[in-house]
Amino acid sequence: MATVAVEVVYRGIYQRTLARNIVRSIVFAARKEGKIGTAFGRYGDSPERNGIPAKQFAIVADTPEELEENLAVYEAQEVDVTINVDDTMCKGIESWAWYGLEPINKLTKPGGTLIVTSRQPAEDLIQDIHQRSEPFNLSIIPSTASFSGLWVYKDDHTDMRILGALCKVCPDLVSLDSMMAALKDQGTSDVKLSSAQKAYDRTTQRPVEPGEGSTEVPFSFDLPGWKSMEEGLVIRGIEQGGGFRGGQEGYQPARNAVFKKWSTRSMRPVVNFETCIKCTLCWLQCPDTCFDVTPDGLFDANMESCCGCGVCESVCPVPNCITMVNEAEFNDNNSEWEAWQKDANSYKQWMTALVEKQQAAGERSHGFHHVGGYAEEIANSRDS
Amino acid sequence: MTTTQTQLFQTEKEELISGSEAIAIACALADVDVITAYPIRPYDTVMQYVSKLKADGAFDCDFIVAESEHSQFEIVKHASAVGARTFCGSSGVGWFYAMEAITVTAGLRLPVVAMVGNRALDDPGAFGVEHNDALAVRDLGWMLYWVATAQEALDTALLAWKIAEDPRVFLPFAVSCDGSFLTHSQAIVRVPDNKKVRQFLPNYNRGKLQLHPDNPITVAPQVNEDWLMEIRRQTNEAMLRATQVIPEAYDEFKQVFGRGDPSPWIEEFMTEDAEIVLVGMGTLAMPVRVAIRRLREQGKKVGFLRVKFFRPFATEEIRNALSHCKAVGVIDRDYSYGSPSFGGVLFNDLRAALYPLQRHPLMLSFIAGLGGREVMVRDVNQVVDMCQKAIDTGKIEQENTWIAVRE
Numbered sequence: 162m163a164t165v166a167v168e169v170v171y172r173g174i175y176q177r178t179l180a181r182n183i184v185r186s187i188v189f190a191a192r193k194e195g196k197i198g199t200a201f202g203r204y205g206d207s208p209e210r211n212g213i214p215a216k217q218f219a220i221v222a223d224t225p226e227e228l229e230e231n232l233a234v235y236e237a238q239e240v241d242v243t244i245n246v247d248d249t250m251c252k253g254i255e256s257w258a259w260y261g262l263e264p265i266n267k268l269t270k271p272g273g274t275l276i277v278t279s280r281q282p283a284e285d286l287i288q289d290i291h292q293r294s295e296p297f298n299l300s301i302i303p304s305t306a307s308f309s310g311l312w313v314y315k316d317d318h319t320d321m322r323i324l325g326a327l328c329k330v331c332p333d334l335v336s337l338d339s340m341m342a343a344l345k346d347q348g349t350s351d352v353k354l355s356s357a358q359k360a361y362d363r364t365t366q367r368p369v370e371p372g373e374g375s376t377e378v379p380f381s382f383d384l385p386g387w388k389s390m391e392e393g394l395v396i397r398g399i400e401q402g403g404g405f406r407g408g409q410e411g412y413q414p415a416r417n418a419v420f421k422k423w424s425t426r427s428m429r430p431v432v433n434f435e436t437c438i439k440c441t442l443c444w445l446q447c448p449d450t451c452f453d454v455t456p457d458g459l460f461d462a463n464m465e466s467c468c469g470c471g472v473c474e475s476v477c478p479v480p481n482c483i484t485m486v487n488e489a490e491f492n493d494n495n496s497e498w499e500a501w502q503k504d505a506n507s508y509k510q511w512m513t514a515l516v517e518k519q520q521a522a523g524e525r526s527h528g529f530h531h532v533g534g535y536a537e538e539i540a541n542s543r544d545s
Numbered sequence: 546m547t548t549t550q551t552q553l554f555q556t557e558k559e560e561l562i563s564g565s566e567a568i569a570i571a572c573a574l575a576d577v578d579v580i581t582a583y584p585i586r587p588y589d590t591v592m593q594y595v596s597k598l599k600a601d602g603a604f605d606c607d608f609i610v611a612e613s614e615h616s617q618f619e620i621v622k623h624a625s626a627v628g629a630r631t632f633c634g635s636s637g638v639g640w641f642y643a644m645e646a647i648t649v650t651a652g653l654r655l656p657v658v659a660m661v662g663n664r665a666l667d668d669p670g671a672f673g674v675e676h677n678d679a680l681a682v683r684d685l686g687w688m689l690y691w692v693a694t695a696q697e698a699l700d701t702a703l704l705a706w707k708i709a710e711d712p713r714v715f716l717p718f719a720v721s722c723d724g725s726f727l728t729h730s731q732a733i734v735r736v737p738d739n740k741k742v743r744q745f746l747p748n749y750n751r752g753k754l755q756l757h758p759d760n761p762i763t764v765a766p767q768v769n770e771d772w773l774m775e776i777r778r779q780t781n782e783a784m785l786r787a788t789q790v791i792p793e794a795y796d797e798f799k800q801v802f803g804r805g806d807p808s809p810w811i812e813e814f815m816t817e818d819a820e821i822v823l824v825g826m827g828t829l830a831m832p833v834r835v836a837i838r839r840l841r842e843q844g845k846k847v848g849f850l851r852v853k854f855f856r857p858f859a860t861e862e863i864r865n866a867l868s869h870c871k872a873v874g875v876i877d878r879d880y881s882y883g884s885p886s887f888g889g890v891l892f893n894d895l896r897a898a899l900y901p902l903q904r905h906p907l908m909l910s911f912i913a914g915l916g917g918r919e920v921m922v923r924d925v926n927q928v929v930d931m932c933q934k935a936i937d938t939g940k941i942e943q944e945n946t947w948i949a950v951r952e
Contacts, residue, residue: 185561185731188561188731188733189561192559192561192733197733198561198733199730199731199732200561200730200731201563201729201730201731202729204587204672204673204724204725204729204917205672226838229831229834229835230835232726232730232828232831233723233726233828233829233830233831233832233919233920234726234919235725235917235919384951385951386950386951386952387950387951387952388952394668394669
């Protein structure tokens with residue numbers, strides 16, 4: 162194989178350093194085998210924001226001429242391996258760098274591999290991943306998504322495990338020996354190297370056949386040409402909002418039809434409508450205007466536009482009225498209020514189970530960390 | 546000028562770095578005295594790396610984050626006048642905001658070296674590469690160079706101080722790096738050791754032009770019409786002398802570092818027997834070379850000429866390279882609304898350069914890759930097809946074509 166390309170799909174800011182470590186290590190390892198490589202981020206019309214799906218690439222080739230086929234581009238045309246470092250992005254990714262929802266496996270070559278860090282079983286992940294006509298392989302690294310911040314790095318060995326697994330599923334890229342040698346050169350400790358070795362030893366692949374996976378058609382948009390585009394760089398304002406679901410009561414703001422935002426979310430708010438005191442704080446403070454006001458004066462977080470920032474949970478004065486829950490628990494963006502209206506008892510059972518599970522896990526993907534919090538989490542998340 | 550370099554860069558080393566990082570490392574290797582900064586993407590990656598290198602003790606400099614691009618360029622202008630080696634940079638409209646300081650820097654013959662992280666001009670706000678930002682100084686006495694790789698960015702920055710600070714020149718030098726494709730992409734780069742760099746790059750000596758209490762002078766007076774033409778003529782002569790100093794500096798670079806391009810001015814790729822030669826600047830070279838390799842396999846005689854120095858313009862070299870081909874397709878990553886033939890900036894300069902030739906190739910102008918849009922192999926093929934059609938029919942149906950724009 163003359164050229165091998167790998168992409169890391171990661172959450173902006175929180176996983177930036179993680180993605181950078183992975184792609185750079187790939188190029189260093191390939192260099193050990195006399196290959197040449199490049200590492201770059203998916204440049205976009207914005208510096209990345211908290212949680213927004215983002216990409217970094219590593220492309221290695223035997224010769225500079227072959228590498229040149231992949232230079233001066235924003236993305237590889239296709240990749241041998243897609244690495245997804247937060248399993249909630251298996252539902253698809255939307256970014257400021259492109260319009261519409263892209264399947265997580267969009268660039269994965271037929272027969273290529275999708276590596277995901279996840280605690281979910283393969284069957285649950287495949288439910289989220291968009292179907293395709295060519296087979297590919299799924300490889301799961303059992304772990305919690307590694308999130309940190311712009312200036313801090315949660316050194317929980319996720320990068321090591323991914324690099325070890327990568328050498329296993331894509332032997333054309335680099336040998337484990339070369340990878341280990343390159344990591345050693347970078348000053349990687351023996352403890353960390355052993356995490357790479359273990360991941361290499363344990364990683365398996367599960368074939369995903371055509372027809373397996375989500376049948377949802379990802380939303381997409383056609384961009385206008387210069388002849389039909391309005392002149393003078395104007396953007397028409399969106400319509401005013403109106404009553405809840407088009408009715409007379411409540412309020413539902415109009416929303417951006419071409420940027421949905423929900424794939425930025427790794428956690429979502431679950432609302433206990435029975436303890437809500439209608440104080441309006443969640444509705445006021447939500448930076449994305451994602452709450453619809455229902456006819457009965459409650460606030461329903463619209464799951465098409467919620468970024469999962471968690472502000473609603475933190476401003477809510479009622480204990481456990483709003484709880485941020487791991488996005489992996491959900492399979493749709495349906496209205497919580499409608500489910501509650503339909504069957505309050507079932508909703509309560511469903512909600513209580515989710516909240517208890519979340520509280521027991523005690524893991525948050527992002528936000529509101531205290532000093533030293535990462536150190537505690539690392540102890541829990543290291544190769545259990 | 547103190548030598549404060551530490552243990553870093555004592556031996557030649559291979560690094561995986563972006564074009565911006567390469568320029569920052571060049572600043573450390575050249576032991577630059579005063580660096581000013583004001584953030585704007587994509588140039589701002591340079592200031593990140595400069596501050597990291599300084600914090601790591603790789604070199605010492607006065608690193609001043611100004612309150613605007615204008616002040617940023619004013620500060621290096623003054624620092625350069627007192628004899629400090631300087632570096633600065635910007636992108637897009639940031640470069641334009643500094644324009645008054647930028648133009649006087651050349652007028653005062655101050656050898657400031659700047660990096661332009663090429664970015665589309667507002668509005669609309671956009672981060673992708675277009676060359677119009679740097680091209681705005683083409684008439685002002687700035688030397689202007691477009692690099693294509695991170696390695697070339699590092700090497701060119703070192704050459705830039707060498708050439709700009711030569712007393713025969715004393716003109717500012719802008720190193721243009723395509724936003725994203727160079728500023729944000731990491732490639733394998735050979736970083737030379739600092740002993741060799743010191744050998745290549747002596748201290749900046751402004752001599753009797755140095756603003757110093759021991760050398761009382763006034764810089765930048767007001768004048769009437771009885772002075773200005775002579776002053777302009779001096780700057781023009783300095784640019785003319787640069788055309789001699791540049792090859793000398795490149796030769797010395799090769800001697801000291803044991804590597805370097807065959808020509809400082811242009812890069813020729815499969816042009817020798819080419820009937821069609823495409824011309825462009827910067828990272829456009831990558832997709833164009835890929836396309837040409839494939840077309841050559843099909844027996845098509847196509848070549849590529851990359852213009853490296855836009856100022857001073859390599860008139861003779863370009864004439865020699867293009868005089869024998871049948872058609873020239875110039876791909877501009879810029880625009881010049883209302884220009885002759887509505888062609889790009891490079892196209893019109895190039896066409897003017899070839900005019901005195903007895904025999905002209907057919908010349909076609911293409912606008913592509915604006916706002917950072919990727920130039921694809923199929924786009925290059927379209928350019929070649931249109932050039933071939935002009936050769937076959939002996940006439941140019943359309944002088945200027947926009948490539949890969951949605952109708």
